[in-house]
Amino acid sequence: MSRTLISHAQLQRGRGRFLYWALLGIVVTAFTLIFIGPLYWMVTGALKSGQEIAQTPPTLFPRDPEFANYTDAWTQLALGKLLFNTFYYAAGAVLFQLILDTAAAYALSKLRPVFGNVILGAMLATLMIPAMVLIVPQYQTVISLPVLDISLIDSPFAIWLPMVANAFNIFLLKRFFDSIPEEIMSAAFMDGASPLRTLWSILLPMSRPILGVVSIFAVTAVWKDFLWPLLVMPHPETRTVSVGIYAFAAGTPQNVVVAASVIAAVPTVIIFLIFQRNIMSGLTTGSLKG
Amino acid sequence: MAVITAPAPVKAEAGVSSKTSRKLRDNLTGHAFLIGAVLCFGLFMWFPMIRGIVMSFQRTRRGVTTWVGWDNYVRIIEDPSFWVAWKNTFYFTGLALLLGFVAPFFVAILLNEFRHAKGYLRILVYLPVMLPPASALYLFKYYAYDPSEAGLFNAILSAVGLPTSEWMQSSTMTIPAMVIASTWMNMGGAVLIYLAALQNIPGDLYEAAELDGAGLWKRIWHVTIPQTRLILALLAMMQIVATMQLFIEPLILANGAGTQDAATSVVYLIYQHAFVQNDLNGAAALGVIMLLVLAAFSAAYLRLSTKQD
Numbered sequence: 001m002s003r004t005l006i007s008h009a010q011l012q013r014g015r016g017r018f019l020y021w022a023l024l025g026i027v028v029t030a031f032t033l034i035f036i037g038p039l040y041w042m043v044t045g046a047l048k049s050g051q052e053i054a055q056t057p058p059t060l061f062p063r064d065p066e067f068a069n070y071t072d073a074w075t076q077l078a079l080g081k082l083l084f085n086t087f088y089y090a091a092g093a094v095l096f097q098l099i100l101d102t103a104a105a106y107a108l109s110k111l112r113p114v115f116g117n118v119i120l121g122a123m124l125a126t127l128m129i130p131a132m133v134l135i136v137p138q139y140q141t142v143i144s145l146p147v148l149d150i151s152l153i154d155s156p157f158a159i160w161l162p163m164v165a166n167a168f169n170i171f172l173l174k175r176f177f178d179s180i181p182e183e184i185m186s187a188a189f190m191d192g193a194s195p196l197r198t199l200w201s202i203l204l205p206m207s208r209p210i211l212g213v214v215s216i217f218a219v220t221a222v223w224k225d226f227l228w229p230l231l232v233m234p235h236p237e238t239r240t241v242s243v244g245i246y247a248f249a250a251g252t253p254q255n256v257v258v259a260a261s262v263i264a265a266v267p268t269v270i271i272f273l274i275f276q277r278n279i280m281s282g283l284t285t286g287s288l289k290g
Numbered sequence: 291m292a293v294i295t296a297p298a299p300v301k302a303e304a305g306v307s308s309k310t311s312r313k314l315r316d317n318l319t320g321h322a323f324l325i326g327a328v329l330c331f332g333l334f335m336w337f338p339m340i341r342g343i344v345m346s347f348q349r350t351r352r353g354v355t356t357w358v359g360w361d362n363y364v365r366i367i368e369d370p371s372f373w374v375a376w377k378n379t380f381y382f383t384g385l386a387l388l389l390g391f392v393a394p395f396f397v398a399i400l401l402n403e404f405r406h407a408k409g410y411l412r413i414l415v416y417l418p419v420m421l422p423p424a425s426a427l428y429l430f431k432y433y434a435y436d437p438s439e440a441g442l443f444n445a446i447l448s449a450v451g452l453p454t455s456e457w458m459q460s461s462t463m464t465i466p467a468m469v470i471a472s473t474w475m476n477m478g479g480a481v482l483i484y485l486a487a488l489q490n491i492p493g494d495l496y497e498a499a500e501l502d503g504a505g506l507w508k509r510i511w512h513v514t515i516p517q518t519r520l521i522l523a524l525l526a527m528m529q530i531v532a533t534m535q536l537f538i539e540p541l542i543l544a545n546g547a548g549t550q551d552a553a554t555s556v557v558y559l560i561y562q563h564a565f566v567q568n569d570l571n572g573a574a575a576l577g578v579i580m581l582l583v584l585a586a587f588s589a590a591y592l593r594l595s596t597k598q599d
Contacts, residue, residue, distance in 0.1 A: 003493035004402055005509055007500065027400060028407050035414040038474070041442055042429045056439040057449075086422075104327035113320030119328060126335045130584055132535040132557045133577045136564050137338035137345060146337065164330035195319045224423055226538045227557075231565065242424035246542060254432045261425035272420040276413055280482065 039265075046070065046259035053255065066255070073260035076252065081237065082244040083267060089229075089240065090222040092156055093163040097218045098211060100164045105173030106199050110185055120174070123167040135227065138162065142232050158232040159222065166221075169214045176210040177203060213282045223268060345574035362575035366563075372576075374551050375559045379536055381465050382555065386533040390473040390480070391526055397477070398484030399514065412485070416478035423475065427542040430471040431458070435543070458544050461552035468539040468553065476532075480525055487521040488514070523595050527588070534584060537561065556580055 010016040045053065046069050047062040073079060108116050142152045152158040180203060188198040204211070222240075229240045239247065241264040249257045272279065349358045366372060401411050418426060434442045435457035444454040457467045495513045504512060515522070536555040540546060544553035546562075556576065564573035 003496055004488070004491075005399065005496055005506070005514065006403055007497070023400075024404055024406060027404070028411065031411055031414045034474075035417055038429055038434065038442070039417070041433055042425075045433050054438065054440050056445070058440050058442065058445050100326035100330065103323040107320040107323035111317070111320035111323065113317045113324065116320065116324075119324065122336065123327075123331055126331065126339075128585070128588060129335070129339065129581065130531050130535050132537065132560065133581045133584075134335070134338045134342060135557075135560065136570055136573045136577055137342040138334055139564070140341065140345075140570070141333055141338055145333070161330050162334040164327055165334045167331075170327065195315075195323070220419075223420075226423055226541075227561065242422045245422075245424045245428065249428065249542075257428055258432055261422075261428045265421045265425045268420045268422070269417065272417070273413070276416075280412060280416070 042258055043262050046073075046255050046262055048255065050253065050255065069255045069259040070263065073256045073263060076256065077244055077248050077260050078236075079241070079244075079260060079263050082239055082241045083264065085233075085238060086223065086240045086242075087267075089156055089159045090219045092160045093222045094215045094218045096160045096164050097166065097169060097214060101166065101170050101214065102173055102204070102207075102211070103199070105170050105177055106195075106203060108170070109174045109177035110198075110203075111195060120170075123165075123170055125167075126165070127167045132227070135231070139231055153232055154235045154238045156238075159225075159229065162228070163218060163221065166217075169217060172214065173207075173210060176207055180206060209282065212278060216279055216282055342574050342577055345571055346578045349571050358571075362571045363579070366572050366575050366579070369559075371547075371551060371554055371559055375554045375556045378465060378552070378554055379534055379556045382469060382536050383530060383533040385466060385469040386472060387526070387529055389469055390477055390533070391529050393473065394477045394480035395484055395522070398481050398488055399510065401481070402485060402488045412482070415481045418475050419478040421475070423538050424542060426475045427471060427538065430467075430474075431543050434471075435467055458553075459549055461548070461550045464544055464548045464552035468536070468543055471543060472533075472536075472539055480529070483521060483525060484518065487518045491517045527591060530587070530591075531584065534580075 006016075011020045044062050047065040047067065048059070049064065049066055052059060052063060107113060108120050142158045144151055152161075184202060185198060188202050193201075225240075226242050226246075230243045230246070233239050233243065236244070236247070245257065245260050245264060248260070252260075346362055347357055347359060348355050349361065350356075397415065401408060401415075404411070436442070436444065437456040437459045439445060439448055439454060441457070443457065447454050455463050457463050491514065495517065496509055499509050499513050535557050537557040540548060540553035540555050540558050541561075546558065547554045557580075560573045560576050560580070563569040563576060
């Protein structure tokens with residue numbers, strides 16, 4: 001490992017060594033309090049009674065844990081259904097992006113059709129447009145698709161299709177494909193492989209890291225999005241978790257809302273903890289070098 | 291590796307060399323591979339872009355659409371909330387830049403120096419990013435920003451002897467409170483990106499700087515920052531564009547507009563016009579104004595950042 005801001009030697013001797021351990025101790029404690037503390041507060045707060053919540057100074061442990069808040073949240077908000085919806089939208093978004101964006105990036109990188117660069121330019125130009133600016137005309141499009149006059153309201157396609165129009169991911173994929181040597185492509189073509197087959201059995205297996213990154217981005221985008229699903233999934237049966245909790249919050253006791261927020265957070269936090277190694281390395285190395 | 295120059299006589303069609311036939315085939319299949327993504331871009335990006343501009347000059351009443359020139363723009367700008375929303379949005383963006391852009395950089399520098407507990411610290415910082423935004427915001431709304439002394443922040447403040455605050459009920463604390471919540475939720479992403487950038491800095495640069503007698507701060511200033519300039523510039527831009535779209539924080543933390551309009555943001559105003567007041571054309575006009583402001587901003591920024599080279 002190469003050296004960083006401070007040399008190893010300095011950290012291993014006398015005062016440097018003491019400072020290093022002291023600082024590490026302070027940072028670990030502070031970060032645990034800052035990032036886990038609120039989560040602990042959320043999990044235990046949802047167990048407290050309304051009376052205990054309003055008490056000063058606040059109690060660190062709930063006195064009589066009311067597990068009913070969690071069961072109430074689960075049933076009243078139909079959290080199972082909301083969670084299922086969110087995962088369903090996220091899975092579809094990954095699938096659509098992987099298929100359509102990979103195909104487009106492959107065409108732009110390796111097949112280079114006429115006007116390919118113009119199309120790529122027009123795609124990249126959309127990166128300059130903040131999503132919220134287009135929210136009204138996009139919503140108009142979803143209410144009634146041009147030419148076909150179909151409404152996509154409450155249809156998962158209203159989330160899946162706009163996700164495909166992601167210039168950043170196409171750019172990432174194209175750059176990765178660009179780095180795959182032309183000789184490999186020529187060899188495959190010479191063996192008589194069709195472009196689809198070359199993509200499937202040669203390019204894609206070599207592209208696992210970048211496909212992982214794109215998938216993570218797609219899942220996070222669906223998970224974090226709020227206004228768009230609020231608009232296009234108005235029916236209670238089709239809502240996402242975030243929108244569902246928001247829609248219920250007004251007429252529901254605080255503790256139940258927080259209990260619902262905890263339950264909603266649990267699945268992703270678990271998934272994150274399981275895959276954190278892959279997610280971290282994907283996010284830090286695959287995409288943003290250079 | 292041998293360069294493949296000799297055109298191999300595979301599948302040569304009469305009169306057409308294999309190279310041309312491959313080119314033609316690639317062109318057709320190339321467009322076939324592109325069509326799905328292009329359709330989605332057309333439907334959800336390119337077409338809405340034009341449509342938004344057209345809509346901003348129209349008015350639809352009882353199904354009849356007419357051209358009204360600048361009327362929508364005039365109505366939007368004359369709305370007293372317009373200027374308040376811009377003021378709030380810029381204030382939020384400025385504070386969020388200070389906190390959400392500078393703080394992750396120093397956190398990343400710190401984490402990069404540690405050789406223990408690094409993985410644990412990285413997971414901690416990224417954990418809030420994985421929460422659904424509504425979950426994190428209700429946590430802040432109900433527990434952290436409770437205006438009584440029972441609230442988490444007020445309990446901490448009074449424990450260390452500082453004056454407590456009414457947070458979202460106070461019009462002066464609304465925006466700082468939204469910035470704190472938003473930074474806690476989102477800073478993990480920036481920290482990871484900075485960490486990746488820091489790992490690419492060659493160690494001999496620090497070595498050389500140290501031999502020249504550069505202290506800790508000088509090393510950060512003359513080595514770390516110049517070496518990560520591109521990523522810093524990129525993230526600053528992304529942070530500005532992201533924070534200008536402030537919406538869910540006012541909606542959940544401040545129930546929309548907040549105390550005395552203290553939380554009203556431009557995007558919240560777009561949402562109000564379009565989906566509460568049913569004024570889609572006004573909302574479209576506001577969207578175009580926002581696009582122009584951000585475009586002017588990006589242009590100025592690009593100019594500034596290229597001038598330094």
